Amino acid sequence: MSVPDYMQCAEDHQTVLVVVQPVGIVPEDQFFRIYKRIASVAQVSIRDSQRNLYIRYRHHYLPENNEWGDFQTHRKVVGLISVTTCGSAKEWPQTLDRFHSQKEVFGATLYDSRLLVFGLQGEIAEQQRTDVAFYSSYEDCPNVEKRVEDFVESIFIVLESKRLDRATDKSGDKIPLLCVPFEKKDFVGLDTDSRHYKKRCQGRMRKHVGDLCLQAGMLQDALVHYHMAVELLRSVNDFLWLGAALEGLCSASVIFHYPGGTAGKASGRKPSLAQGQGQAADAGKRHRPGAQEVLIDPGALTANGISADTSSEIGRAKNCLGPEDIIEKYKEAISYYGKYKNAGVIELEACVKAVRVLAIQKRAMEASEFLQNAVYINLGQLSEEEKIQRYSILSELYHLIGFHRKSAFFKRVAAMQCVAPTIPEPGWRACYKLLLETLPGYSLSLDPKDFSKGSHRGWAAVQMRLLHELVYASRRMGNPGLSVRHLSFLLQTMLDFLSDQEKKEVTQSLENYTSKCPGGMEVLTLPDGLKLPPVAFSKLPIIRSVKLLDLPVSLRPHKQKGLLENNMSTKSPFIYSPIIMHTRGEERNKKIEFQWVQGEVCEVQLMVYNPMPFELRVEHMGLLTSGVEFEALPAALSLPAESGLYPVTLVGVPRTAGNITVNGYHTSVFGVTSDCLLEGLPSVLTSGCVVEVIPSLPRLQLSTSLPRSAHPLQPSKEELSSSVSVQLFNGETQHLTITLENIGSEDLETLEVASKTCNTKEKLFGEFLSWDLDEAVSQLPLKPGQSVTLTVNIKVRLDFSGGENLLQDLNDDGISVTGLPISSPLRQVLKPRAETKPLGSESSKTDYNHVKPIMLGVIRVGVTVCLKSRGGAEDRRTERQTDCSFSHVEKKAHRGGRRHTEGDEGTQRGTKAHRGGRRHTEGDEGTQRGTG
Template identity: 40%
Template sequence: MRSSVSYILSSSTSEPNMSHPDYEQYSHDHAALLVLVRLIGDQLKQKTYTKFFDRIAKLGNIKVTDSTGSVRNILVRYVKEYPVENNDWGDFQTHRRLLGLISLGKYDSQQELNEICRVHESLKVKYNSTLFDSRCIFFGPTKENHESQNDDNPSTESSSPDTDTKSENANNTDDTIAKYTTPSNFKTRALFYNESSPCLDLEIQLNEFISSLFWVLESKRLERSREKLERVSLLLAPFEKKDFVGLDMESRNNKKRCTGRMTKHLGDLCIQSGLIAESLAYYTQAAETLKSVNDWLWLGAAYEGLSAASALVLYPDMQRNVPLHRNASLQEGSPRKSSSASQSATLTSRKIMPNTLTAEDILKRYREAIIHYSKYQNAGIIETEACFKAARIAVEQSHALQAASFLQNVVYINLTLSEQERIQRFETLADLYTQIGFARKAAFCLRLAATRYVSPQNPAPNWARCYALMLQSLPGHHLTLDPVEMRAANQGWPALQIQLLQELVLAARRTGHSALATRHMTFLLQTMWTHL
């Protein structure tokens, strides 16, 4: 799948690269507003932060009524970490821009509250180029605890009229929280809650927050749409900035390049604003313009945007992290949906929205986009993420072989990754291979991930995790830990099974479970004696 002219159009590796791949992306994320939910300080327990993150993440789809009275469906994606380097690619694909920030922190004193506010403001500065709005959720001491602290240290009392005014402005509806005041230079809307309270109005506050993000985005979309296309500036990916220095931007080709890129950019803004039909039209128009000037990188992005918008129409319920509960009669790799249902959905959607791709054309355009990305060394992570998104659409369509083709392409992409990122890549590959019924390949990827957990390059070896992944890979190698069943089945590749069992013994020993290692070794001798 990778282009034979890969890297020819690239600059050196010293140019800006997207540094951190996101293997969990779905094509629907092109339409989502990106919001960072960040834990500040060490007072709030990780378990509590995870609980509130899961609660916030449930607000991934809200309805907003626009100025014309139409109801728009706005998607939101919440992340726990987001590198600034990836944020720099926001002009290339607007769904990579971090638009919102929600901070969570716990305090027991005015000093701790001030520190949380300071860190929050520093995060706003960090993402200042794209951030639209932010909220800070504070979990403070109850009045009882506050009064007991004041008995010991009267200087912590903070019940001035100014404090009460700030609390009202911060929409603090929890009367059990002791009154503290945020610093005068803290410009973010603060929400005060008791950690153990139900926080009844949290969803209302967050809905209002997402609505504010939408209206800022909508104003920027309208502003861009009013610009004359023949006078727009050239949008650039981070590594392209030096390539256009000194070029005649008034030439016919470069004017078309500017127009095509801006049209594609308008498509991005429309899909995030809930205007799917308009985004389809913009992407189609941008693809035609960019193809005429051989602007391969942005043509790939236009094709990917067109495919993502079409997938949003055809498969609106495609979601991440939804476990597949198999029926006993359902074979591995069996289609989850009938082809006739997919075809009828395709025909219906094409009648509703022009320019919507068919199910087959979505994968075809994704394949073309990946080929164009492969021509640029600095777009390796963009290409990798596109492969995973295309594979997930193929899984949704029950096209196992096409999904496997996209996943295989991931292996050929040469990226400079940390050990943790390599592990995440193999675990994601294993998960998708399992979904399409490729048990042997899934087991192979799990085994590779396990070895990465204890590789010499890993600064923090984790033998327990290595052992767990080795154990998960056994079924894919036709191994079962029941000696009677194993000898009766007599399937698989003995040399590979012996090697895997030996690695399992080693992992069990290194985790400190000597009895478990002995059991695995006796199992090896009992079932594999004839092959030793």
């Protein structure tokens, strides 16, 4: 026997073996359909008896294994069921001959046989035969199971007769010597009359009868015979058969203690004690772990060693081994098997049976010792398929006892055996499937989310080796998409454990694969139904923080209660509100205070870090949002090696109004497209991800006819200031032309102009600003692209009678007033102090280089757009406003030089001025965008 049955368990010793095979040409699917129905009859209750007969079916069985039937009767083929297709009466003789030829293969051991014929009709099919059953088709065969039950009962009749014949043998001392195949040559010329030989024959026959009793459902009788066989065989040092007797004793005890079976599936088997005596419920009372191996009455034995009645020979309670004794006897039996080179298969199967028993007893360490012994059992020259099967079964058994890493090790060995160099056609698909099954044993999951829950689990070096093998196997399978997915997973989850050289090699391999098959975020489904989740490169680059940015000052919206009125305080009059604090705290943490505007470019700032030892090129990077329609504008990055943090601004344009949520970002790195969600990045700092998008607001461009002032105002957060300069003498009048152009997409419906006088130390006489708004209002509403002109008259009348205060103010500014009466305010000459005047200068010359401007006032222009809701009611009232400030200067101050202007005179776009330098402008100079 060269091929072990790794699926055997201890309870298989009480089964009879039936082979089911096709005869002639039978469709494979139809055969296994019938085979499944036949195999469903695994237990039959015998009529007029309390015993059950258990059947084990095989559709393939080597005839050479049948030669070991005397050694262990459950290995003997006692039944044959043949399945054939016969379409006509002409084919019937040939079909019948094939059936008889098939019976001859197992003819020496068969108790009975059956032939199931499908498709034959006519006179032949109408004949009543016990060994042949005819069916019109594979679909129309309702009584197959009933036929099988009758067949099993006929097997039991033969089995019971053989058991009785062996047990009541009266042939004197002439008991035949049962042998295994390799022993026959050893007994040639042996003295058959010696006492030693007779005991050997008696012991082996006792063991054989014990097997028959166990198969016939007489568990108690089997225990008696096994005990007697052990004593006889031990006395003559017949170690091979002594091991078989001990194994039989263990099997019978296992069947009694564990009626549910040890194969890991519910078989529903129950203890079958003769005459219904004994129950498993009180097994603990009657069977102690230290029970004696055998207590035999010597008078119970006849001259030939076989007693006709053994039911009263031995107390049942002392025949069954306890749970611990079962394992000790298994060890002893295996040690006896190990003495024989040709008994390697028997030894290996005994180890497997013991492991299954220990798994039920939850004795994992002892089970691992049996498995370790099984690994080193030499079975001679095994085929590659047999090696794969052996390593796979070892893996399953290690998994059964909870040794998951050891199980994964042998599963991986089996996978490598599938593609051994000696195999002409390597099975890469089988290799890949086995490698996938090893992942749990190495604490490895193909879901990237499992690696973001905490510290790394498992051995990173082993995991990386396994992932590389998966990549190679998937490539040899001809599936580059799988290779890309596994490489992406390796790079994402094992980045911290890769050396610099390994990082370069992995990325180069990934780029080679993605050049043929780009990676994406779709779920890959394998042929066996396993789904591979997508892998997002959240570490390429690493994101440390995400911050939503407010709009530029010129685009920021703000609510107003009324046109050109001061904002009312929106703060609650209550000091503390527990409801708001506790129910909306989470929302406040996520909601952004400012607002975005529909149709305007919005920005999100990311702080990124490049962990790679080379320059990282992100070909495509954009925002992932939800809530409103959003057009993400992609960006491309190039980050230096192992450096950061770098601020990266991602932009986009919301196309509709509502609440928008920034869910994450998407990238394209090394040919792999990734969608990285912020909820999967717990280490990323963020101040909030939800912001309100209000409907589109008007955009206004303001230009004036006067030059820009060198002393601009400091506007508030909600205002933009465009300071212009006008130089007038007291009482002089000048015209200011203000042009307002609608450069947005909304209509301007209302225009209001107001003025405000700044605090000055001079006294103003009357209003110095005047305008006529009727002509400008008549052109409203102002369509996009249209402009309106407003003329403002500036006339200044000042009172400089408070001269002392003026002199003090000028001195504070580092300017001295000399030589002119205070009563002539427009004739005052401003000079620097004497200590600041350079040596050698002419004191008699008038110096106009230092002139103090006097701020007169501010003119505020307000433009309103009314946004209508669907029902026509006014939904929101927004305003954009611009301030133009004016400064009065007593004397022209630019002697001998030209006036400096930028772009169109008097125009400015809303940016802050830099002290000591020129003003920074955006876009076309002279453009100012209002707020609303």
